[in-house]
Amino acid sequence: MTPLLRLFGKPWIWSWLASFIVWFLTIMVTLGASTIGVSQAALTFAAFSVIVGLGQMFVITLGPGNIDLSVPATMTFAGTVALKLMNVENGMILPGLLATIVIGLVVGLCNYSLIKALRIPPIIATLSMSFIVQSAAIWTNRGLRIKPPSVLADFATSNTLGAPNVAIVALLLSILAWFLLEKTIYGRWISAIGQSMPAARMAGIPVDGVRFVTYLFCAVLASVAGYLLACFSGGAALNMGSEYLLMSIAVVVIGGTAVAGGDSNVPGIWGASLFMFLVVSMLNTYGLGAGIRLIMTGLIIISVIMLAGGRRAGMR
Amino acid sequence: MTFRLSSDAMRLAIPALSLTLLLAAVFWLQPRAMSYVGLNLLFNLAVPIALATIAQMIVMAVNDLDLSMGTFVSFIACVTATFLRDTPVTGVLILVGAIATYAGLGVVIHLRNLPSIVVTLGMSFVWGGLAVLLLPAPGGQSPDWVRWLMTVKPPLAPMAIVASIIIAAVAHLVVMRSSLGVLIRGIGGNPRSVERAGWSIVAARGAAYGLAGFFAVLAGIALVGLTTSADANIALRYTLLSIAGVILGGGEFIGGRVSPIGAVIGALTLTLAGSFLSFLRISADWQIGAQGAILIIVLAFRLMLNRLEKQEKGR
Numbered sequence: 272m273t274p275l276l277r278l279f280g281k282p283w284i285w286s287w288l289a290s291f292i293v294w295f296l297t298i299m300v301t302l303g304a305s306t307i308g309v310s311q312a313a314l315t316f317a318a319f320s321v322i323v324g325l326g327q328m329f330v331i332t333l334g335p336g337n338i339d340l341s342v343p344a345t346m347t348f349a350g351t352v353a354l355k356l357m358n359v360e361n362g363m364i365l366p367g368l369l370a371t372i373v374i375g376l377v378v379g380l381c382n383y384s385l386i387k388a389l390r391i392p393p394i395i396a397t398l399s400m401s402f403i404v405q406s407a408a409i410w411t412n413r414g415l416r417i418k419p420p421s422v423l424a425d426f427a428t429s430n431t432l433g434a435p436n437v438a439i440v441a442l443l444l445s446i447l448a449w450f451l452l453e454k455t456i457y458g459r460w461i462s463a464i465g466q467s468m469p470a471a472r473m474a475g476i477p478v479d480g481v482r483f484v485t486y487l488f489c490a491v492l493a494s495v496a497g498y499l500l501a502c503f504s505g506g507a508a509l510n511m512g513s514e515y516l517l518m519s520i521a522v523v524v525i526g527g528t529a530v531a532g533g534d535s536n537v538p539g540i541w542g543a544s545l546f547m548f549l550v551v552s553m554l555n556t557y558g559l560g561a562g563i564r565l566i567m568t569g570l571i572i573i574s575v576i577m578l579a580g581g582r583r584a585g586m587r
Numbered sequence: 588m589t590f591r592l593s594s595d596a597m598r599l600a601i602p603a604l605s606l607t608l609l610l611a612a613v614f615w616l617q618p619r620a621m622s623y624v625g626l627n628l629l630f631n632l633a634v635p636i637a638l639a640t641i642a643q644m645i646v647m648a649v650n651d652l653d654l655s656m657g658t659f660v661s662f663i664a665c666v667t668a669t670f671l672r673d674t675p676v677t678g679v680l681i682l683v684g685a686i687a688t689y690a691g692l693g694v695v696i697h698l699r700n701l702p703s704i705v706v707t708l709g710m711s712f713v714w715g716g717l718a719v720l721l722l723p724a725p726g727g728q729s730p731d732w733v734r735w736l737m738t739v740k741p742p743l744a745p746m747a748i749v750a751s752i753i754i755a756a757v758a759h760l761v762v763m764r765s766s767l768g769v770l771i772r773g774i775g776g777n778p779r780s781v782e783r784a785g786w787s788i789v790a791a792r793g794a795a796y797g798l799a800g801f802f803a804v805l806a807g808i809a810l811v812g813l814t815t816s817a818d819a820n821i822a823l824r825y826t827l828l829s830i831a832g833v834i835l836g837g838g839e840f841i842g843g844r845v846s847p848i849g850a851v852i853g854a855l856t857l858t859l860a861g862s863f864l865s866f867l868r869i870s871a872d873w874q875i876g877a878q879g880a881i882l883i884i885v886l887a888f889r890l891m892l893n894r895l896e897k898q899e900k901g902r
Contacts, residue, residue, distance in 0.1 A: 336840055340827075391886050394652075395834050398827055399879040399886075406876025517654070517708055524705045562723070565716030572709035577699055 282527030282534075286542030289575055293549040300556045309552065311435055315503075317544035318441035322496040323515050324522040324540045325448045326489030330393075331523055332452075332535040333482055334465040337393050339489045341378060341401035342519050343512030346497030348408040349374045350507035353498050354417045361420045371498040375491030378404055383486040387479065412509055419502040427503040437499055444492070449537040461485060465533030522547060525575050546575075598837040601892050602852040605835070605885045609859050616866040627745035631813060633858035634737070634750045635660070638806035639825045640832035640854040641758045641847060645799040647833055648762065648845045649774045649792055651696065651703035655711035656803060657826035659685075661819055662714040663807025668727025668817035671808075675730075682804050689800025694793040711826075718819035725818035729811040737812030750809075751851055758847035761798070771795045775843020832857055835885055856885065 294313070298306045323342050330339045349371045357367040378400065385396035418424070426436050452458035460481045463471040472478050496515070501507040525546065526539025550571055554564040613629065614621050620629055639660055646653040653659075663685065671678030692710065696703050741749050762768040770791045773781040782788050806825070811817050834840075835856055836849030860881045864874055 385883060389883065389887050389890055391883070392834065392840055394840070395831060395882070395886065398831060399882040402879025402882070403876040406873045406879075409875075410870075410872040517711070520654075520704065521708055524702060524708075560720075562716045562718075562720035565712045565719060567716075569709045569712030569714075569716065572712065573706055576701055576705045576709070577695075 281536075281538075283536050283539030283542055285575070285578065286526050286539050286546055288542075290542050290546035290549055293546060293553050297549060297553040297556050307433075309549075311430065311433075312552065313545050313548050314438040315435040316548045317541065318435065318437040319496050319500050319503075320515070320518050320522050320544035320547060321441040321540055322444055322499070323493050323519040324526070324544060325444060325537070326492035327519040328523045328526075328528050328535050328537075328540060329448070329452075329461060329485045330489045331520075331528060332461050332465045332533065333485055334468060334533065337465075337482075338520065339382065339397045339486065339493075340394060340516065341382060341397040341404060341490065342493040343514075343516045344401035344404035344408065345375065345378045345490055345493040346500065346512035346515060347507065347509060348378075348404050348411070349494030349497040350501030350511060351408050351412045351509075354419055354501055354507050355411060357420050357423075359418055359420055361422045364420055364423055367420075367423075368495075368498065371494045372491055375494035376487055378494070379487035379490030382490065383483045386486070387483075409509060412507065416506040416508070418506055423502045424505060427499055437503060440499065444495075445537050445541065452535060452537065457481065457484070462533050462535070465529075465535075467533075518547065521572060525572065597892075597896055598846055599849050599852075601889045602836045602849045602856065602885075604892075605888060606852050606856045606859070609856060609863055609881075613859065613863050613866060616863070620862075620866075623745055627747050629862050630745070630747035630751065630855060630858060633855050634747055634754070635806045635810035635813065635822070636825065636828055636832065636858060637751055637754050637851045637854040638802050638809055639822070639829045640836070640850045641754065642799040642802035642806065643829035644758075644833045644836075644838055644845045644847065644850045645762065645771065645795055645802065646703070647775075647830075647838060647840060648771050648843050649693075649795045650841050650843070651707075652830070652840070653707045653799065654704055654826055655707040655714055656829050657823040658711040658714040658718065659800075659803050660807045660810065660822035660825050661817075662718040662721075663804050664811045664814075664817040664821050665718045665721040665727065665819060667733065667808050667811040668729055669721055671733075672728055672730040686797055686800040686804060689803075690793045690797030693796025694789055696796075697789050697792040715819065722817060722819055725816060725821075727811075727817045729815050729817075733808055733812040734815065737809060751855060755848045755851040758802075758851070762845065762847045767791070767794055767798075771798075772843035772845065775841070775845075828854075828857055831882060835882070837889075857882075 294309070297309055323346070327339060327342065330337050352374060353367040353371045356370050357363040381403075382393075382397050382400050385391050385400060386393050389396070391399075419427070429436060431439060452461070460471070460476050463474065463476055464478055464481060468478060493512075493515075497507075497512060500511055504511065522540050522543040525543035526536065526541075528535045528539060547568075550568055551564065554567055559567070617625075619625055639656055643653055643656055663682065666678060666681050666685075669678075670681055692706060695701065696706055737746065739746055762771070770781065770786055771794070773786075774788060774791055774795070778788055781791070807822070810822060814821065832853035833845065833850050834853070836846055836851070836853030838845040838850060838853075857878075860878050861874070863881075864877045867877075869877055
């Protein structure tokens with residue numbers, strides 16, 4: 272009995288429970304015939320939310336006011352530049368990935384320099400940065416739609432042992448993030464800063480260094496997600512990142528990470544990402560229109576946070 | 588004894604100075620803008636943005652953030668262009684209901700101790716969905732009195748300027764001078780001491796959200812008066828614009844430090860930045876980017892002046 276109770280004490284269990292219920296309701300419409308299809312689609316689309324959500328979670332853990340709004344612009348810019356550089360040649364896959372990572376590093380560096388040097392609140396700093404990055408993406412893209420190299424396109428759209436490849440990539444990144452957060456001094460530092468920045472500073476934690484690395488990490492994850500998404504959808508589009516702005520925040524918070532910072536968890540991101548995709552596909556399966564679907568999505572987000580939020584308040 | 592500015596006036600001086608500089612640059616690039624019609628064209632779209640910025644500012648005064656501002660203003664625009672024109676009574680009832688929903692959100696956020704970012708994020712889907720249900724395709728028509736109000740030509744100064752001044756004055760009276768405003772800012776500063784002084788925080792938070800909803804409703808109506816028709820996505824960028832406007836105007840994310848006059852000036856600055864760029868003949872690709880750059884420059888400017896102020900005090 273105790274292990275079961277302990278399981279329900281975990282902040283991430285609720286998002287998993289919710290996504291399981293929605294998944295079950297969806298496959299029951301077709302009496303189980305679509306089980307594999309729905310599950311694979313859910314894993315694929317959740318993978319992108321997971322990758323951007325991980326980066327956003329690291330940033331949100333840094334404490335109140337820390338948030339990265341440049342995620343969508345970074346995704347779009349990285350996707351367009353990488354596809355342009357690779358130019359449908361399979362030999363250029365690695366340079367393309369390298370360029371993606373460099374873009375992430377540059378955006379992260381600019382974000383943090385604005386926050387630190389100009390003392391701009393992170394929301395405004397990353398917002399202004401995202402305007403500039405978005406412009407750069409428009410400038411490089413010029414309405415062109417370049418296809419990804421065939422090997423990469425195949426990789427992004429196929430499965431290994433029944434699991435979508437992008438989901439496996441996301442899983443590996445999640446394990447890395449979990450290891451960083453739970454098993455390294457860096458992860459402890461992030462939580463400490465999120466709980467109290469002055470206390471962390473007095474304890475001798477290199478606050479600026481840790482925050483800098485975190486913003487870099489978030490931007491790199493966003494650009495990698497953009498690279499994968501562009502390859503998956505057969506080309507980069509200028510609006511491809513837009514839905515991931517709210518999505519990246521939503522999955523972090525529904526997943527049970529404290530919005531006030533200092534407390535994060537990786538499994539919740541997976542539960543929340545699956546949940547967000549499954550809700551939309553469930554409402555689609557029931558044949559509801561776009562308006563009703565949006566309203567239901569919103570109401571479900573609010574009910575989940577009310578259930579989870581009330582529970583946390585009760586525990587304290 | 589030299590003339591000394593209070594810190595509140597200093598807070599206001601910086602955004603005002605940025606606006607003046609930007610305006611001077613626009614006039615220098617395009618002297619013809621220095622006229623009744625020119626000014627009206629420059630600042631026309633600032634009126635709804637200024638109202639939305641005031642709404643966002645009131646939410647920020649209680650240490651929250653409203654991520655649904657853009658979709659809410661779009662929804663109100665859709666209601667204005669359909670119900671408020673065809674069946675005014677139903678239209679008004681819907682608008683009152685929307686304001687009540689906002690106040691209810693404030694109460695729920697407070698009672699359940701929820702993160703406002705997530706609740707308003709959820710609400711942004713709800714408002715967006717309702718707007719799509721009302722107007723699946725762009726359409727509708729603005730009520731005649733709204734159209735008249737937004738295009739009226741008062742003597743001396745154009746409507747956009749007069750409206751901005753009225754908005755700033757009313758918001759200043761409500762937020763800085765009324766007891767409700769002081770209460771709202773007190774919650775942002777120190778909720779516990781407000782509670783110990785015998786006030787109900789729940790009611791004040793609800794009132795703050797209701798007030799924000801009211802200003803956002805005005806923003807939606809004003810927007811339709813300018814555009815004459817509505818669309819479910821008409822004001823999506825208002826979410827980010829309103830946050831940027833508050834910060835540009837000298838407001839802070841936490842601590843209840845806000846400035847209504849500053850917020851209106853911030854909104855005007857953001858609107859003007861767009862016109863300034865088109866006068867500079869910057870390629871359309873870089874328009875958004877340059878807007879980001881202006882935002883950064885203004886904030887850097889503010890930091891510099893703050894440093895100067897500190898040095899003065901140090902002496």
